[in-house]
Amino acid sequence: MERIKPRTLSGFMELLPPQQAQMREIMRVLRETYSLYGFCPIDTPVIEAAEVLLAKGGGETEKQVYRFTKGDADLALRFDLTVPLAKYVALHYGQLVFPFRRYQIGKVYRGERAQRGRFREFYQADIDVIGDGVLDVANEAEMPAVICAVFRRLGIERFVIRMNNRKVLNGLFEYLGVGGAAGQVMTAIDKLDKLGRDKVAAILTDDVGLTPALAAELLDILASDDPMATLDGLSGKCPALDEGVAELKTVTGLLPGLGVPDDKWTIDLTIARGLDYYTGTVYETTLLDHPEVGSVCSGGRYDSLAEYYTDKKLPGVGVSIGVTRLFYILQEQGLLSEELNTAPCDALVIPMDDGVLGHAVRCATVLREAGVRTQIYTEKKKLKAKFTYADRLRVPFAVVIGETEAAENTVSLKNLATGEQIAVPADEAAKIIREAVSRPVRPVTGI
Amino acid sequence: MERIKPRTLSGFMELLPPQQAQMREIMRVLRETYSLYGFCPIDTPVIEAAEVLLAKGGGETEKQVYRFTKGDADLALRFDLTVPLAKYVALHYGQLVFPFRRYQIGKVYRGERAQRGRFREFYQADIDVIGDGVLDVANEAEMPAVICAVFRRLGIERFVIRMNNRKVLNGLFEYLGVGGAAGQVMTAIDKLDKLGRDKVAAILTDDVGLTPALAAELLDILASDDPMATLDGLSGKCPALDEGVAELKTVTGLLPGLGVPDDKWTIDLTIARGLDYYTGTVYETTLLDHPEVGSVCSGGRYDSLAEYYTDKKLPGVGVSIGVTRLFYILQEQGLLSEELNTAPCDALVIPMDDGVLGHAVRCATVLREAGVRTQIYTEKKKLKAKFTYADRLRVPFAVVIGETEAAENTVSLKNLATGEQIAVPADEAAKIIREAVSRPVRPVTGI
Numbered sequence: 030m031e032r033i034k035p036r037t038l039s040g041f042m043e044l045l046p047p048q049q050a051q052m053r054e055i056m057r058v059l060r061e062t063y064s065l066y067g068f069c070p071i072d073t074p075v076i077e078a079a080e081v082l083l084a085k086g087g088g089e090t091e092k093q094v095y096r097f098t099k100g101d102a103d104l105a106l107r108f109d110l111t112v113p114l115a116k117y118v119a120l121h122y123g124q125l126v127f128p129f130r131r132y133q134i135g136k137v138y139r140g141e142r143a144q145r146g147r148f149r150e151f152y153q154a155d156i157d158v159i160g161d162g163v164l165d166v167a168n169e170a171e172m173p174a175v176i177c178a179v180f181r182r183l184g185i186e187r188f189v190i191r192m193n194n195r196k197v198l199n200g201l202f203e204y205l206g207v208g209g210a211a212g213q214v215m216t217a218i219d220k221l222d223k224l225g226r227d228k229v230a231a232i233l234t235d236d237v238g239l240t241p242a243l244a245a246e247l248l249d250i251l252a253s254d255d256p257m258a259t260l261d262g263l264s265g266k267c268p269a270l271d272e273g274v275a276e277l278k279t280v281t282g283l284l285p286g287l288g289v290p291d292d293k294w295t296i297d298l299t300i301a302r303g304l305d306y307y308t309g310t311v312y313e314t315t316l317l318d319h320p321e322v323g324s325v326c327s328g329g330r331y332d333s334l335a336e337y338y339t340d341k342k343l344p345g346v347g348v349s350i351g352v353t354r355l356f357y358i359l360q361e362q363g364l365l366s367e368e369l370n371t372a373p374c375d376a377l378v379i380p381m382d383d384g385v386l387g388h389a390v391r392c393a394t395v396l397r398e399a400g401v402r403t404q405i406y407t408e409k410k411k412l413k414a415k416f417t418y419a420d421r422l423r424v425p426f427a428v429v430i431g432e433t434e435a436a437e438n439t440v441s442l443k444n445l446a447t448g449e450q451i452a453v454p455a456d457e458a459a460k461i462i463r464e465a466v467s468r469p470v471r472p473v474t475g476i
Numbered sequence: 477m478e479r480i481k482p483r484t485l486s487g488f489m490e491l492l493p494p495q496q497a498q499m500r501e502i503m504r505v506l507r508e509t510y511s512l513y514g515f516c517p518i519d520t521p522v523i524e525a526a527e528v529l530l531a532k533g534g535g536e537t538e539k540q541v542y543r544f545t546k547g548d549a550d551l552a553l554r555f556d557l558t559v560p561l562a563k564y565v566a567l568h569y570g571q572l573v574f575p576f577r578r579y580q581i582g583k584v585y586r587g588e589r590a591q592r593g594r595f596r597e598f599y600q601a602d603i604d605v606i607g608d609g610v611l612d613v614a615n616e617a618e619m620p621a622v623i624c625a626v627f628r629r630l631g632i633e634r635f636v637i638r639m640n641n642r643k644v645l646n647g648l649f650e651y652l653g654v655g656g657a658a659g660q661v662m663t664a665i666d667k668l669d670k671l672g673r674d675k676v677a678a679i680l681t682d683d684v685g686l687t688p689a690l691a692a693e694l695l696d697i698l699a700s701d702d703p704m705a706t707l708d709g710l711s712g713k714c715p716a717l718d719e720g721v722a723e724l725k726t727v728t729g730l731l732p733g734l735g736v737p738d739d740k741w742t743i744d745l746t747i748a749r750g751l752d753y754y755t756g757t758v759y760e761t762t763l764l765d766h767p768e769v770g771s772v773c774s775g776g777r778y779d780s781l782a783e784y785y786t787d788k789k790l791p792g793v794g795v796s797i798g799v800t801r802l803f804y805i806l807q808e809q810g811l812l813s814e815e816l817n818t819a820p821c822d823a824l825v826i827p828m829d830d831g832v833l834g835h836a837v838r839c840a841t842v843l844r845e846a847g848v849r850t851q852i853y854t855e856k857k858k859l860k861a862k863f864t865y866a867d868r869l870r871v872p873f874a875v876v877i878g879e880t881e882a883a884e885n886t887v888s889l890k891n892l893a894t895g896e897q898i899a900v901p902a903d904e905a906a907k908i909i910r911e912a913v914s915r916p917v918r919p920v921t922g923i
Contacts, residue, residue, distance in 0.1 A: 033531040035566040035785040038549070041521040043564070045571055046578070053517050065844050067851030069820035070500050074488040074597050075522060075583060076542075084480040095523075095551075097544030099587050102485070104542075117490070119482040124492055126868045128855060130820060131493070136522060140546050150521050160855070167833065167854035178844075286837035288845070338482040373516035373577060386614065390733035397512050397625075398735070404514030407614035408575060408607070421573045 040141070040149035042353050047423075050371035052356055055183060056134065059154045059352070062179045063132035066171065068156050071131045073113040075138075079105040082112055084337035093139040106138040110155045110349070111334075118159055119338035127161035128168070134352070146361070148353050157347030159334055164344040166276050169310040169330050170283035172348050176314055176326050177289045179350070184366065187317040188325075190289075191297035194277045195307050195329070197260065198298070200270025204263065205247055213237045215301040218251060222299070222320075226252065251298045260298075280310055308332045312348055322358050326350045372424045374404040375466045376458075378440075379415045381431040388435040392428060392455040399459035401466075403428075419445055426462050428455075487588070487596035489800050494870075497818035499803055502630060503581065506601045506799070509626045510579035513618065515603050518578045520560040522585075526552040529559055531784035540586040553585040557602045557796070558781075565606055566785035574608035575615070581799070593808070595800050604794030606781055611791040613723050616757040616777050617730035619795050623761055623773050624736045626797070631813065634764040635772075637736075638744035641724045642754050642776070644707065645745070647717025651710065652694055660684045662748040665698060669746070669770075673699065698745040707745075727757055755779045759795055769805050773797045819871045821851040822913045823905075825887075826862045828878040835882040839875060839902040846906035848913075850875075866892055873909050875902075 037043045044052060060070070079096050082105045095106040107113050110133045118129065134154040141147055156175060158168045173190045180188050198218075202211045217232045224232075226248055233244040253259040260274045277296065284294060302311045309330030316325060328348030335343050359365050376396055380389035389405055396403040404424075406415050419427050429441040434452070442458040443450040444465070453461070484490045491499060507517070526543050529552045542553040554560050557580045565576065581601040588594055603622060605615045620637045627635050645665075649658045664679045671679075673695055680691040700706040707721045724743065731741060749758045756777030763772060775795030782790050806812050823843055827836035836852055843850040851871075853862050866874050876888040881899070889905040890897040891912070900908070 030783060032786065033528055033784055035528060035563045035782075036525065037521060037563070037567065038523060038525060038551075041523065043520055044518070045568060046516045046518065049518055050516065052519070064820075064849050065847070067821035067824075067849055069493045069497065071491070071493065071496055072499070073490055074484060076485060076488065076585070076597060078483065078485055081480055081482060095544070095546055097542070099542055104485075116482045116484070120484065121492060126865060130851065138523070150523060163855070165854040165856060167852070170837075171852070174841075283833070283837055286834050286841060288841040335482075336477060337480055339479065373511075374514035377514075386730070387733050390617075390730055394621075394733060394735040400512070402511050402514055404577065405614070405618070407612040408610070409612060418573060 038149070040143045040147065042148055042151070042357070046373065047371040048360065048365075050373075051360075051365050051369060054369060055352065055356060056152075058182045059134055059179060059350070060132075062175065062182055063154075063156055065178070066130075066156070066175045068130045068132040071114075071117060071133050072135065073107070073110075073117055073133070075106055075136065076104050077107060077113065077116070079103040081116055081338075082107060085112070090139075093141055095138050095140055107135075108139050109137050110135060110153050111157075111347075114155070114157060114159075115335035115338060115343075118343060119335040119341070122339065122341060127159065128164060129159045130156070131159075132156045146354070146357055148357075151351060151353035154350045154352050155347060157334075157345050159343055159345040162342050162344075164346065166279050166309065166330075167283060169276070169346050170280045170287060172310070172312055172328065172346060173284060173289050173294050174287035176312070176348060177293050179326075180314070185316070188293070189315055189317060190294040190326075191300050191313045191315060192277075192280070192294060193296065193298055193300040193311050194273045194280075194309055195301075195311060196269060196273030196309060197277060198273070198301060200267050200273050201247070201250060201263075201298075203269050204267040205243060207237075207239060207243065207247070210237050210239075212305070214239075214247070218299055219301040221251070253298070256296045256298045276309060302327065302329055306331050308344075310346065316358075319358065319362065325355050325358070370423075370425065370466060372422050374402040374422075374424055375462050376401050376403045376426045376428050377415075377419045377422075377424045378403060378405045378428045378430065379412070379419075380405070380407070381412065381429070383409075385430045385432060385435045388438075389430040392430060392440050392458075395455035396428070396459045396462070399456065399463065401459050401462045416445075425466060426458075428458060485596070487590045487594065489595055489598070489804070493820065494818040495807065495812075497820075498807075498812050498816060499799075501816060502799065502803060503599075505629045506581055506626060506797070507579075509622065509629055510601075510603055512625070513577075513603070513622045515577045515579040518561075518564060518580050519582065520554070520557075520564055520580070522553055522583065523551050524554060524560065524563070526550040528563055528785075529554060532559070537586075540588055542585050542587055554582075555586050556584050557582060557600050558604075558794075561602070561604060561606075562782035562785060562790075565790060566782040566788070569786065569788060574606065575611060576606045577603070578606075579603045593801070593804055595804075598798060598800035601797040601799050602794060604781075604792050606790055606792040609789050609791075611793065613726050613756065613777075614730060616723070616793050617727045617734060619757070619759055619775065619793060620731060620736050620741050621734035623759070623795060624740050626773075627761070632763070635740070636762055636764060637741040637773075638747050638760045638762060639724070639727070639741060640743065640745055640747040640758050641720045641727075641756055642748075642758060643716060643720030643756060644724060645720075645748060647714050647720045648694070648697060648710075648745075650716050651714040652690060654684075654686060654690065654694070657684050657686075659752070661686075661694070665746055666748045668698070700745070703743045703745050723756060749774065749776055753778050755791075757793065763805070766805065766809065769801075772802050772805070817870075817872065817913055819869050821849040821869075821871055822909050823848050823850045823873045823875050824862075824866045824869075824871045825850060825852045825875045825877065826859070826866075827852070827854070828859065828876070830856075832877045832879060832882045835885075836877040839877060839887050839905075842902040843875070843906045843909070846903065846910065848906050848909045863892075872913060873905075875905060 202208045230244045233239045307329035311329035313324035314326035330346040332344045334345045378393045380386050393403045393405045427443040439452045440458050649655045677691045680686045754776035758776035760771035761773035777793040779791045781792050825840045827833050840850045840852045874890040886899045887905050
């Protein structure tokens with residue numbers, strides 16, 4: 030037979046079982062935490078009509094989209110979870126209850142140029158709250174609370190959520206008289222992190238046309254050590270600015286009550302988020318020890334979720350975690366916990382020979398009914414090979430069944446980490462194993 | 477702005493939040509049960525190189541595949557989870573530990589003609605055990621145990637797992653001297669359920685060329701009321717048949733110990749499974765009250781998982797549940813439980829006005845830290861509208877915060893099903909809610 034060389038496409042993450050177990054734990058934490066904050070899961074198709082998915086059209090994104098025909102249908106793979114949400118809300122508007130709080134964790138597709146750490150298929154994990162016509166600013170305070178809970182539950186402590194408010198930025202531009210070039214100014218400011226103050230000042234003067242004094246004043250305000258005090262100093266000078274500052278105060282004022290410690294968030298007036306889309310609070314999340322990877326969770330407040338599909342006004346606020354990229358970073362940096370039990374089972378039942386297989390399966394059933402993840406090793410191998418199998422999979426316990434155990438209706442329970450072995454009935458073994466493997470473990474440590 | 481009509485493609489399931497909550501529970505049961513039996517999760521790309529995915533080539537499947545190019549890459553969407561497993565095992569062979577037990581739950585794509593209850597994007601939930609060179613027949617006994625556990629944990633009791641063994645069928649054909657037409661005979665037998673005995677007898681005589689007597693003898697054996705006794709009566713007449721019968725006895729002999737009740741499985745010699753692929757035990761699972769929907773979980777033993785990719789012999793056994801189709805059937809038949817808590821949260825914290833928002837968010841944080849799924853209702857609406865929101869989402873508890881509660885550091889906990897209301901501290905409310913919502917519920921009842 031002619032054989033095809035098996036391969037996985039470049040830019041597509043495919044993990045070995047131990048790493049997949051880590052990823053699975055991350056997914057579990059995401060689902061559980063999003064649920065805890067009252068978000069309901071939805072699931073939308075990976076394939077949509079191209080016309081629907083690309084309603085907004087244009088831009089870099091469209092070039093990256095996987096688009097194709099099947100029969101006479103013009104189809105495309107989703108490239109984020111926001112456009113499918115907009116479609117979902119517009120389509121099912123009459124059957125949803127607003128504010129509508131949903132989370133979605135799913136794969137999205139972008140045919141980017143393949144490079145290390147960039148993926149063409151990757152998981153996003155999004156939460157959004159969508160209002161019908163209006164949405165209170167208090168919702169903008171909940172996003173940092175969810176981000177904080179997710180990262181801490183993942184065992185990540187060394188992070189900070191940087192927040193700004195687009196009304197503050199727009200107000201500042203208006204106050205400084207650069208409102209006409211707001212778009213260009215924002216794009217330049219967004220590059221402060223990458224290019225530094227001098228180069229951005231040069232862009233603001235040379236490309237945008239600000240006077241050097243104006244560019245300096247703008248950058249002085251944005252890079253202020255105490256942004257809230259600086260903003261307070263501008264109070265009353267511009268209604269739009271005042272409105273933004275009031276929102277920022279409402280949002281940050283709620284954070285302690287929402288359980289967000291003071292060292293986990295900061296106001297950073299340089300955060301603009303490149304998109305026209307956002308209208309209120311915006312968020313970026315940085316790993317303190319790895320600023321070079323950029324934001325690992327971003328989002329913000331927007332006023333028109335679905336204007337391409339409906340004339341209903343649907344304001345919302347949301348954030349998105351690029352899970353595949355986050356996992357890649359954690360793995361690259363050696364930050365995935367060694368402590369997580371990545372074995373496919375907690376107990377490997379090892380019958381000494383086929384004569385005791387009946388007792389072995391009965392014991393396995395007792396263990397499973399008690400909630401112990403159990404595999405029965407049924408291959409005809411030497412005993413040593415059976416234990417090697419358990420070791421290679423890092424299974425915590427072997428449950429050995431020989432003639433004695435079958436006759437006495439017990440099992441020999443061996444802790445494979447300590448070597449300790451005791452003879453106990455199967456239900457007793459189940460209790461011991463459950464207790465040993467149920468200690469909380471964190472998938473990520475060190476940051 | 478010109479608007480695009482939002483729509484979801486025909487043949488793509490997109491659920492509203494309450495139904496999605498049901499689906500989520502089904503997925504949780506699948507993951508948990510597969511884990512309990514010692515299967516580890518893997519996740520492979522939805523997109524593969526067309527050359528790799530279609531290595532086997534030909535047939536109906538290939539016509540249904542979503543295939544397209546991006547740049548100069550010839551790509552295709554996976555149409556099942558078996559071919560990706562074969563690729564995965566062949567590609568990562570050196571890093572896997574055998575027997576390799578994996579589960580995978582994921583979306584697959586088939587561009588079938590759209591019709592009611594048929595999906596172009598659907599979830600499959602597969603388990604397989606793959607051996608390196610050899611795989612003991614005992615593994616074939618575990619599949620019914622897993623199927624049985626999954627269905628019972630889903631609350632489905634009225635099902636039966638029908639089993640056969642391909643060696644038994646092949647042995648029978650050899651014994652009856654129809655081995656040369658085995659493929660055609662099997663295809664005909666596979667239709668017994670649909671066409672009935674007479675029409676299949678006609679196919680066997682007219683199309684396959686068996687004598688009427690031979691066709692009758694074959695059908696008598698296959699449709700025997702006591703297939704094991706019938707097979708025992710043929711003992712010693714054909715070594716291939718004897719081998720198959722011995723396997724069938726080993727497998728069925730282990731079932732009681734594995735916790736599979738006698739009424740949940742049966743031997744059905746008419747089950748052939750249309751594919752050439754299977755070589756030992758084969759499985760189909762029927763809903764007793766809905767035989768018309770066919771098998772809801774099928775699979776079997778095979779000897780060559782990945783022969784298109786590798787010269788390694790990789791025998792295995794596995795079964796697959798078509799989750800989207802199963803969900804569709806349960807929903808159509810009204811079998812999804814009304815009892816499942818499909819609300820996005822267990823507690824809706826309702827501040828009477830903005831003056832008590834601070835106390836409200838602190839109480840919400842206490843509830844969340846105690847594991848209660850909590851939403852804070854922050855919209856500026858009348859109190860009645862806030863309760864209507866809770867009712868529409870079927871939230872079990874309202875946690876009302878007014879000036880009194882803020883002053884006394886309590887909450888008014890209202891059970892929205894009974895109307896009962898008490899004033900308690902937030903941590904006490906958390907305990908009451910946790911206890912009320914933690915009672916086990918089944919997503920599916922009535923069958």
